[in-house]
Amino acid sequence: MSSLRPRGALRALAHASAIVSALCLGGCRTHPAVSATSRGTTSVERDPIVAPPPKPAAKPSPASRSTAAKPVVISETAPEPTREFRGVWVATVANIDWPSSRTLTTAQQQQELIALLDRAAALKLNAVIFQVRPAADALYASRIEPWSEYLTGTQGRAPEPFWDPLEFAVRESHKRGLELHAWFNPYRARHEGRHSPLARNHIARTNPSLVKKYGDYLWMDPGEKAVRERTVRVVLDVVKRYDVDGVHLDDYFYPYPELNKRKQEIPFPDDASWRKYRKSGGTLARADWRRQNVDQLVQALDVGVHKLKPWVKFGISPFGIWRPGFPAQIRGFDSYEKLYADARKWLREGWVDYFTPQLYWPTTKAEQSYPVLLQWWADENTQSRHLWPGNFTSRAGGAGSSAFPVSELVEQIRVTRLQQGASGNVHFSMKSFLTNQGSMNDSLAVGPYAEAALIPATPWLTSSAAPTPSLTLGRGSPASSVTLGTYGKAAPWQWLVQWRTVNGWESTLLPGTQTLVQIPSSGVSKLTVRAINRVGVESPPISISLSDRGPSDGR
Secondary structure (H helix, E strand, O other), rough: OOOOOOOOOOHHHHEEEEHHHHHHHOOOOOOOOOOOOOOOOOOOOOOOEEEEOOOOOOOHHHHHHOOOOOOOOEOOOOOOOEEOOOEEEEEHHHHHHOOOOOOHHHHHHHHHHHHHHHHHHHHOOEEEEEEEEEOOOOOOOOOOOEHHHHHHHOOOOOOOOOHHHHHHHHHHHHOOOOEEEEEEEEEEEEOOOOHHHOOOOHHHHHHHHHHEOOOEEEHHHHOHHHHHHHHHHEEEEEHOOOOEEEEOOOOOOOOOEEEEOOOOOOOOOOOHHHHHHHHHOOOOOOHHHHHHHHHHHHHHHHHEEEOOOOOEEEOOOOOOOOOOOOOOOOOOOHHHHHHHOOOHHHHHOOOOOOEOOEEEOOOOOOOOOOHHHHHHHHHHOOOEEEOOOOOHHEEEEOOOOEEEHHHHHHHHHHHHHHHHOEEEEEEHHHHHHOOOOHHHHHHHHHHOOOOOOOOOOOOOOOOOOOOOEEEEEOOOOOOEEEEEOOOOOOOEEEEEEEEEEEOOEEEEEOOOOEEEEEOOOOOOOOEEEEEEOOOOOOOOEEEOOOOOOOOOOOO
């Protein structure tokens, strides 16, 4: 797994912004989330640049000489980039995050989505987990399931003028250096916050035997093979037709228990599928059979997604506690027994590429301790998959008894960074960032997210190798240009461009389709470029000296 930390200290943001603006491609749009800054290491490799100390106005006394500024030594070699996953859930169910209303016009929906992605980029997040199937419906053009009422107000009604939110979100996310993961609810068929009748092509109308009423919800029965096959078909349809970077399942497998008026749990009504299983010769106990049903879905998605597009990541965000007593001090909801989600098994078997247990409790709460649970999940991660815990960011800086200060959120990020085997966080949800709840954006901008980060590489997935970059330096005034190429091979997924000044190394992340970088005519002495492929693996760095501004090839 790639390094998570830069080799050096963070630099001032104001200086970074100025340099990034200067290096933007001609006519391109610069997004703060795809720029990074770091100071080079203090070890001297070949010919370091030494920034001289300020000249004194008069000859200093011995005392003043002893406290004079020390020379800053900048490494000749570009530092390794920071690697950390910084994701955010964008919930569409009940219009939690987007769109804000079911009555918005197409233009208003697009404007809101652009503002959301701009905010994510400005906060130096690098991934958006976008809910596209809240309840057997679609926030994209699907031939399998109806348009979501959360988009148009009426289930089954397409937006007018027509547009495809998922296609739009993928394209605009990639422009900003953000990954886009499509988020699916695998079994929910109808949310309690419904406002329109079911569409004619909704599963509850086309195949009602597969759907059960449970509390105020409708739920597809996980015990039915046809339900599992439908969910796999829906997910693979999206993977095939959209350029998504990941597929994501949330924590709703079998439903959270509903209670009757006596506060007793209502049994999930799966008698028909249970009898069918027993009649076919099944011998498992009912709880084990339910867990097997969910296991089969997870395994089928792992195989299906990677068979179709081997570079697409598959991730799940289960409830943060596997079972009470694991580890010993932990108390709370038993997702193994109540949701029939054997999340530990999925992690141990390596059926996921990333694992996001929802650790929605403060670091100080002993019975649901964030650091203790994170350590436990890390110990269970025997296949060394990405461990990116989920944070209840919407409680940070909020009101009510369950809220906690923004400083607690910052502490959770710090704890994650200290945990061996963890390499990022996912925040629920985007709304808290849009409102800057409790000034959390400001705290992150000067704290843990002051510097941008690349997403950790996923080398066990398959993608074309990142090509060796070729650099051609041209002449010009007041700025010179560097043309990025690949010796006739296909363009990479992204370029990591780093340049050295007297103040340190600066970095920016560019789409692989961009081929020209404008370089200031002075102040930059060296340029280093790495190509990055679709699973985040880098090419060897190729460097070019900018002291000679004549045309050259940096190989």
